[in-house]
Amino acid sequence: MKKIILLAALALGSFVNAQQITVNTPGGGSLEEGEVYTTSSVALPNLNADNKLRFNITNNTEEDIYVKVKVTSIDGNEEGGSVQLCYWVCFYDIAVGTVVPDFTAGTEIAPGATTTSSEDHFISFYTGNGNDDVTYGLAFIKTDVNGTELETLLNFTYKYQPTAAVKDLAGLKNMGLSISNTVVKNALNIDATVNADAQIYDMNGRVVFTGKVVNGTNALNLSGLSTGVYTARFKTADNKTAEIKLVKN
Structure with a gap:
């Protein structure tokens, strides 16, 4: 019983911490505790790069409160180069334990206020070995006026997930998947000669649909998705991976 109570208290504590701030992303979204932001792009930094995760923070x-961003883990890019971590100041090389900004107190945010910079972001354009994921663990932390870390407010993961060179309809067909419509109203229609897992990601890297493709005719019901651009990623039983862009009307 004591163990159950302790676990409940820890879970409640994490929930309360996450509620102290909202981390806003473009298009009206937000980052959630433990979220994995996934991209298959390693475009160089520019305003509209697909792999640029921009954010603002609401108190x-x-x-x-005083807030900083902390690097908690790196996997696949141990040298920490080919990235940008910008929160009032920009770092172009990072390591586990890097904290931004590096001035004493961090960024002060008044009650109910939201940071206004359009350039606070994280982006990685490091390609890794071309096969394995490159991941970065990041946390928004609360400090006191002297810069002493008090608690973690929200954790998330930024993941670069390389895909095979197969990214178009012809390539998918070579894998055994024939897609008849990339503009979707209700269903994504697929004729398959193999079994595969299907995941649909929104532009913030969130998985919004997970399904199975089986040998034969398939209609993945996407009617519940909002209008917008999505990425469909498929993985066959022999670990071949491919993705395409979809437009949901």
């Missing part, structure tokens, strides 16, 4: 509390 949901009734007191001033």
Whole structure:
């Protein structure tokens, strides 16, 4: 019983911490505790790069808070180059333990206020070995006025997931998947000669649909998705992976 109570208390504590701030992303989205932001792009930094995760922070509390961004893990890019971590100041090389900004108190956010910079972001354009994922663990942390870390407010993961060179309809067909419509109203229609897992990602890298493709005729029901651009990623039983862009009307 004590163990159950302790676990419940820890879970409640994580929920409360996450509610102190909202990390806003473009298009009206937000990052959630433990979220994995996934991209298959390693485009160089520019305003509209697909792999550029921009954010603003809203203070949901009734007191001033000081916030920094901390690197908690790196896997696949141990040298920490070919990235940008910008939160009031920009770092172009990072390591586990890197904290931004590096001035003492961090960024002060008034009650109910939202940071206004359009250039706070994280982006990686490091390609890795071309096969394995490159991941970065990041956390928004709360500090006191002297810069001493008090608690973690929200954790998330930024993942670069390389895909095979097969990214178009012809390539998918070579894998055994024939897609008849990339503009979708209700269903994505697939004729398959193999079994595969299907995942649909929104432009923030969130998985919004997971399904199975089986040998034969398939109609993946995407009627519940909002209008927009999505990435469909398929993985066959022999670990061949491919993706295409979809438009949901």
